[in-house]
Amino acid sequence: FNDEKLIRLREILVEVCLEFEVELTEFNGEQDHVHLLIEYPPKVQLSKLINSLKGVSSRLIRKEFPDIHRYLWNGALWSPSYFAGSCGGAALDALTTYIEQQNRPK
Numbered sequence: 001f002n003d004e005k006l007i008r009l010r011e012i013l014v015e016v017c018l019e020f021e022v023e024l025t026e027f028n029g030e031q032d033h034v035h036l037l038i039e040y041p042p043k044v045q046l047s048k049l050i051n052s053l054k055g056v057s058s059r060l061i062r063k064e065f066p067d068i069h070r071y072l073w074n075g076a077l078w079s080p081s082y083f084a085g086s087c088g089g090a091a092l093d094a095l096t097t098y099i100e101q102q103n104r105p106k
Helices: 003-019 046-064 066-071 092-100
Strands: 023-029 034-039
Touching: 003 023, 003 034, 003 046, 023 092, 034 092, 046 066
Parallel strands: none
Antiparallel strands: 023 034
């Protein structure tokens, strides 16, 4: 990813989050991965949200930025795995700071 792609990716992810009635509270990325801080209600199935975020973003990013094909992993924008952690007791400031401090490419 570069800054242009990360800006568009954030827009796409915000749109998907709105459909699920969740809030993307923080976003940042590096050349090969992104971090999201999402606030979601208990009624949302996390696996469905993640699948939608990855599926929609993959389809649109590959369509809008055809040059990204040379960087894909076996033809896929995202790996099939993801990490999700709960932070009910963690200070959101610490998580926000961590995400903001990613080495975002220019």
